[in-house]
Amino acid sequence: MMSTPHRSAPGAPPARPRIPGAPVLSRASFGGMGAARPLSVLDAGAARLVTSGRIAIALALREMKVKPGDTVLVPAYHSPSMIPPVLACGAEPRFYRIRPDTSVDLDDVAARLDPSVRVLMVTHYFGFPQALATLRAFCDAHGLLLLEDCAHGFFGEYQGAPFGAWGDYAIASSMKFFPIYEGGCLVSARHPLSGVKLRSPGAGFEAKVALTTLENSFAYGRLPLVAALLKLPLAGKDRLWRALKARRAPGSAAPALAPGSSDSSYDFDPRWLDKRSSLFSRLMLRLASSRRIGAARRRHYAALQAALAGLPGIRPLFPALPDGVYPWVFPLLADEPARLARLCAALGQAGVPYVRFGETLWPGVDASVCAVSADLSQRLVALPCHQALTARELDWMLGELRAASTL
Structure with missing residues (x-):
């Protein structure tokens, strides 16, 4: 996250x-094209491209039918953005220990089990894999669903299989690995995700993602020729936006054109649950x-x-x-x-x-x-x-x- x-x-x-x-x-x-192509979570199974990893967590929990009264085991070392999706479905997050090498402390996980526990969420910290075969066997033995948090590992493999292939569901954050302003994905090697229906957030979102991605690039001195060509249109866009803001009633706020996750917020907004990633971001995933x-x-x-x-x-x-x-x-x-x-x-x-x-x-x-x-x-x-x-x-x-x- x-x-x-x-x-x-x-x-x-x-x-x-x-x-x-x-x-x-x-x-x-x-x-x-010279190096070998790394495996990615998109190689693991059915996928849905959404706006962030935390939205993907919420969708995974919904697909798992997690409900009020259920418990989700979450690593004690975490991003705060991982927790609101658990709370949003009425479940309790219960935190388990990790070891100094960031591996899951399965003895502690076992000590925290009770009949309310439905899901074990595991994080591949910084892109380094957990012991997935062991975790899969543990979940199968205890009747738990395994959710792979691949937010730090869009690319990667364990024992020849891509990240995401071991869990019942997996999530990832494409904007950590690709030059895009928003993006995440929900993946499942075990379920078709046919119930996850997504739609575009609208033209304003699509335009904001494309323009912000370009402006971020220009701010760091990349694509100088494109920056020069777009200097006047982007200045006109800024003037128009300031004019629109000036016309709003005092104290009123414009509706968000992109989720807070794109600006490093930890907020969780359920209005983005049925929204797919932008056309621009999806195109970058194909072309990069x-x-x-x-x-x-x-x-x-x-x-x-x-x-x-x-x-x-x-x-x-x-x-x-x-x-x-x-x-x-x-x-x-x-x-x-x-x-x-x-x-x-x-x-x-x-x-x-x-x-x-x-x-x-x-x-x-x-x-x-x-x-x-x-x-x-x-x-x-x-x-x-x-x-x-x-x-x-x-x-x-x-x-x-x-x-x-x-x-």
Whole structure:
């Protein structure tokens, strides 16, 4: 699910280069047919393309017929956006422990079972797989439905099968991996999803997604020729929008043209449940090169891992990058919260985007529920490794990381 990239402090001098925290539209996501094509959740089974991963969670729970009085087991280390879909169907989220390597603590899961538990939700943190064969066997033995949260792993495989193929249902967040403004998917290898009917949110949504995707690209210096050609039309669009806002009654708000998930909000709006992803985003999923995206993410991850070697007080969360893993971001651990605070302050001041996944946990989830989750929330930061990073941006970011680690 979404986590907000941290940026430079207000009033800080502009950094150069300015680095996108997520993929933006550029040539980096297209072409490149040499590498092997990575498996994706869309290879796992029937799929429906929606506007976000949290909407896909809500649809999965609806398909599972989760109802008031039911319990959904959710990892204690999580994005807060994972919880409102559970509450929206009247179910209780019950949090289970993870181990320091982010694997599911099945002993703790077993201790939390009772007749109300219907679903076990598992997260492939940062794109690294859980022990899916073991989890599938556990769910089958206990009569549970397995929901794979592939928000961090649109691409990836486990024992030769794509992420999403092991669960009764799976969800993913395509906007973490593709240069798009919105996008998620619901997938099932076991059910046809024939009951999931979707429709377009309308022309305003379609236009906003396409224009915002382009504007995000232009803001980071990509597609300069296209930016020059569209400079006047986009300026006219901005003037028209300001005029329309000025005509609204004081205190009134325009209806949202896109879900809050597109702007890193944790909100859950059920009005988006029957809405499909935009035509623009669906087209990008068809045209973008999964080969190039996957190869670049692995290459950038390896460069970050090499740069960390020998740096004081920080280390990668995962000691190696296995085959079949295509990371969302590069997670690293500081040896203590104070060092993480210094590191993040320095990175933010320099203009390096970063993500603090799990920095905010659901109210009541603390060290008494899961000490590992509480610890990760205070010591983990993640840097971008997406395909849109240029060689210059990556080198500059590595230099800033080395400098920040000495503070």
